[in-house]
Amino acid sequence: MELETLLKKHFGFDTFKNGQKEVISSILAGNDTLAILPTGTGKSLCYQFPGYVLHGQIIIISPLLSLMQDQVEQLMQMGEKRVVALNSFLSSEERKNVLQNLRKYKYIFISPEMLGIDFMIRKLQELSISLFVIDEAHCISQWGYDFRPDYSRIGYIRKRLGNPLTLALTATATRKVKEDIVQSLNLQEVEIIESTVDRPNIAYYVEKLADIPEKQRRVLELVSKLQTPGIIYFSSKKAAEKMASYLVENGVSKVMAYHGGLDHEQRILIQQQFIYGQLDVICATSAFGMGVNKENIRFIIHFHMPMQLESYLQEIGRAGRDGLPSVAIFLYSPWDEQLPLQLAEGELPSEQQLDWLFTRIRQDFNTYQDFSDKSHQFIENGGFSEIQWRIIQTFIKQYKEVTGPEELKEIISDYVMERRSIKKSNIYLMKKWVETDTCRREFILNYFEETSIQNNVKLCCDCCGMDLFNYQSFNKKDSKDKNPKKWKEYLEKILINCEMSE
Structure with a gap:
């Protein structure tokens, strides 16, 4: 068959x-x-x-x-x-x-x-x-x-x-x-x-703004003009909730916040409302998007800087699955890289935490043997996050039978140092991409060692001259006319016009 x-x-x-x-x-x-x-x-x-x-x-x-x-x-x-x-x-x-x-x-x-x-x-x-x-x-x-x-x-x-x-x-x-x-x-x-990492129907647009309040005002402006549906990504639950409230207060009604702090039933409900068009905009952390099968997402906005190009591509890749033009908008303000740097540090156990933990283990060697039984006590007293503790637990399971506490601490410390260096390097590469004045798509393809391809410059990136006007709703003010078929025809016309002008 x-x-x-x-x-x-x-x-x-x-x-x-x-x-x-x-x-x-x-x-x-x-x-x-x-x-x-x-x-x-x-x-x-x-x-x-x-x-x-x-x-x-x-x-x-x-x-x-x-x-x-x-x-x-x-x-x-x-x-x-x-x-x-x-x-x-x-x-x-x-x-x-x-x-x-x-x-x-x-x-x-x-x-x-x-x-x-x-x-x-x-x-x-x-x-x-x-x-x-x-x-x-x-x-x-x-x-x-x-x-x-x-x-x-x-x-x-x-x-x-x-x-x-x-x-x-x-x-x-x-x-x-x-x-x-x-x-x-x-x-x-x-x-x-x-397959290539390139999604040619997704345009890249980076906008540099003065500070967080200006970003908030710009998000409201964009959401009011762009064709929906769309997702706005944040690095914190609080920021996602705050923006959702701000948009609702300013007349954007079909919007909700989504993050890992919601219970399972709430997450499922919001996903289903978004998929079936009951919500136009989701203010989300990276917890949203995986497994969400919605083909007509027209825009992705990043309010905070992602920690690396790979996760950025994964998140913007949720747009334009129907093959029609979509846009990925990155809002940057000075020192935005400080937040991902702090998050990267927080994902790894600190030197002080490791000192505290292995001091306890040395004081009571039996603790090393029945480590799992006392994990809750260690997490609480040592101030470990779930991610930090999972790292430590994995190394202890792997090495406790073949090495003592001193050697194990050194193994974990070396790992933490190397991971911290890699994470920082990824963040600064992300910043370099934001600051480039050459084609953003070509920058990404070069990073993944892919051959640069000839792309429609009018639908490529801000550095190549793409225009956000192409992604605005042609009849946003008239809520009676949001015919998906009409909008699809409009997007297809954009593609044809751009190809003819090449």
């Missing part, structure tokens, strides 16, 4: 998006595969589709509980009932029932932390794994923008599971990150399928 026939039957699509068919064909041919496909190209289909062809279970390792839950619900909405996520959303009774009936499930989502539990590995060893999927595979590499130490053990776990057919997925990866992924997973012969 042709792949397109199965695609139509199970997913309702007539054709594959760029890169999907190549990845699926590689998997079905029995090749371990590393797929680098930009945000918006439907990476999840690359492991969902083979489930209808391959016998046995599909194991998907995912780093985010919210993303995991979104994927599960997406499959269930499509009518697939053989899907489960092994995470904290399950009650103890539900978890017990799932583990007793694990063979009945086709798609099993699991976090890397849970995958590190010996009991869980033994349960997975009892299955017939047809495909082992690592989502967000850049987390494997310490050169990746979101490196997680627990991801570095996935290659070892893969070996314990008998080296099943493997698919590693990510939206962006430099050459060094790709090499790390292949080496860490011990993929002897791997098919690498890579």
Whole structure:
């Protein structure tokens, strides 16, 4: 049976998006595969589709509980009932029932932390794994923008599971990150399928403003003029909520804030309202967007500076999935880089925290042996965040049997120093991109060692002369006339006019 026939039957699509068919064909041919496909190209289909062809279970390792839950619900909405996520959303009774009936499930989502539990590995060893999927595979590499130490053990776990057919997925990866992924997973012969990071229908626009109040006023102006729907990204929950309130107070009614501090039901409700057009604008942290399948997002605004180009591309990639013109607007004011620098520091345990922790461990060596039992006490007394503690816990699990506290502290300290250096380098590269006076798209392509392509300058970036007027609603004031078909025709006309004037 042709792949397109199965695609139509199970997913309702007539054709594959760029890169999907190549990845699926590689998997079905029995090749371990590393797929680098930009945000918006439907990476999840690359492991969902083979489930209808391959016998046995599909194991998907995912780093985010919210993303995991979104994927599960997406499959269930499509009518697939053989899907489960092994995470904290399950009650103890539900978890017990799932583990007793694990063979009945086709798609099993699991976090890397849970995958590190010996009991869980033994349960997975009892299955017939047809495909082992690592989502967000850049987390494997310490050169990746979101490196997680627990991801570095996935290659070892893969070996314990008998080296099943493997698919590693990510939206962006430099050459060094790709090499790390292949080496860490011990993929002897791997098919690498890579699509360009470029999304030519998304224009880049950087605007420099004096301060935060001016940014707020500019956001209101933009939201009042631009064609919706759109997402405004912030680095803090408080800032997202404050902007949502400000917009509502100034006449923008269909707007909500979204962040990780909301409970699960609230997050799902806001996502659904946005998807079905009940909300025009979301003021969000990076928690929003993954798993949100909405094709007609017309603008992405960044109020705060992202910590690296990779995450920036991932977030703006949520716009224009329908292929029509969309715009990514970056608002910059002096010293904006200080916030991401502070956030980068806060993600890593400080030297003082490590001194405090290992002083306690040296005072009571038994603490080192039953470390997990006292973790809550350490977190509270040492002031560790969840991310900081996860780093420490991962290293202790990995090294406590082979090294003493002094050596382990040095290993963690070296790791922290190196990660801090990488994070700072990424932030300053982001600033360099903001300050460039040459083509912003070409800057990004050069960073990923891609060949520069000829692009429509009128839809490229502010440095190439693109005009924000093209992205404004042609009839914003008349709320009676928001016909999606009419707007689509207008956008298509922009594309045609720009091509004719080239």
